[in-house]
Amino acid sequence: MAEVVLSHISKKFGSVTAISDVSLTIGNGEFIVLLGPTGAGKTTLLRLVAGLETADAGTISIGGFDATKSAPSSRDVAFVFQQYSLYPHLTVFENLAFPLRSPIRNMSEKDITAKVKEIAGLLRIEDKLQNRATQLSGGQMQRVAIGRALVRSPSIYLMDEPLSSLDAKLRGDLRVELKRIQHVMGATVLYVTHDQMEAMTLATRIGVMKEGHLVQVGTPREIYTDPVDLYVASRLGTPSINSLPSKDFQVAGIPDTVHTIGLRTEHLQIRKGKKGSFIGTVNYVEHLGDQDYLHISINGHELVTLSNPDDGLSTGDEVSLEFVNALYFDRAGNRVHRGKHP
């Protein structure tokens, strides 16, 4: 394991800028998740660290060595690809053993077998070792792909949406497993996803990407509670943050520059009745089981928020709303802090 430092990395494909001046330090043993929509440059950044692409500008250092121009094989990184990329003509055992058979490693056959069995046990695929890679189900293939990275002890694990092609249940299981394994091995991981759930649960720090820029880096809690702009705020939270124009809502004591009020469930106090700062009407209620999605129309805008099914709110009810510690943003979407409170 090692510290990986990216400094002022830029990458263009033709005239398209994929990565623009990104700096990021991934500490030893850290699990960093890059979050962002499709096309934000997450995968490109991962491929740059792996050496599958070469940066146009900036430097990458892995474990103190300048790896900016090194070939992938000399960087000692492990990569889990989104599309499994198992060797289809080999058995599961041979797929897992493939990285260990590198002449650089010079490992004995006995050690290889022991290591493969250990990792297969960890991922619960030990009974599949003699199967061909192509005879596995999607979930098993993805485990083998993860296993092929785990058999090694590289400087850093790079994972490109490794769980995205799995069904919800399996994704949940593997997510927990991945976190446990990372914890046990003390691995350094750079992980790409567009799934906020994965980002929140796996990351020690999240990096939010937008159009090739790294917009904000911080712990999941920081990113959630203290986003630098509306874009970051809208990456996390279900239902996603409500943004209302401040001109339609008179809130006392907020700066003039505020253009948008961002409201999550915890920023709203909702009571039945007409006694409150703002009065709205429940448009309809989506029942999710343990909680409800409440659609409220207020001053010509619509809000979506979570509510407790026991609150007894139903379509057509009039409700009063209070804003509590809402997030404020200016015209460009940047965060505006209220008073001295950061």
Place this chain on the structure above:
Amino acid sequence: MSKLNEIADRAAGATPPSLAGAVRGLSDKSIAWIFIAPTIILLLAINIFPLIWTIYLSLTNYRANRPNAELKFVGTEHYEKILTNPDIWAAMQSTAHFVVWTIVLQTVIGFTLAWLVDRKFRGHGFWTTVILLPMMLSPAVVGNFWKFLYQPQIGLFNYIISFFTGAEPSSFEMLGSVQLAPWAIVIVDTWMWTPYVMLICLAGLRSIPDYIYEAAEVDRASNWRQFWSITIPMCLPFIMLAVLFRGIENFKMFDMVNLLTGGGPGSTTEVASITLKREAFEKWRTGFSSAFAIILFVTVFGLANIYVKALNKVKSR
């Protein structure tokens, strides 16, 4: 939908009442048989019947130039004669030499070319087309112009060889020499059909996705190891298919050998198909040559079957 109905109605109206009556009441299966019957009859007439007829003739002393002579049943006499005849074995050996060497050369060169063309260098499309040209020519044309190329006095081939080796161009005859003639044919066939092998290998190489190589690179596999543990195994079914096609094709190679050497000098390039043609249409030993044809057929069929089994095994990996 109404348009379809209308067409169906018109078709029904145009069907003669007698035919309509005959077809009505037939099961789906019977109708299916009616549709495939012409094909089956044609196949029986031009494939199966001649085969059976050849087997029958191989057991008789029939001669096609004397159709009225008395037909005598000779049993397996022809087969025994063929299998103990040293000339036939020599022909089989020539065939084997030809088949093995053309396959080896075409596979090695074809795969190498495919591997180079797959590099996607500047103008690789153009070069692919250039490489494919020989394959598009007629064997008759190829045979004839290689005859000129091999000409000791004026042939380009001899001049090129002499340029590199320093030997006199007219000091050797590719087609006239006992040692060189078999190789002359191997060279022409390789020149003509290597592009075909290349094309199949290229399809194989293109079928390997880039991310497999990326994974291997991250797994710290050298180019050498990537080639042997990914490129070759994943390309193998394609290579084997090319070998199968070329093997069957060259086992019955006739036109090019006939044009270039006609089996000579002596009988050094007399491959099985040339022997067969001599026995059947020069000596008119129809019964004997039928037996030989059956032996060749069983040989190719048997070998191809064993080979296809191996191919399927590789493919199912």
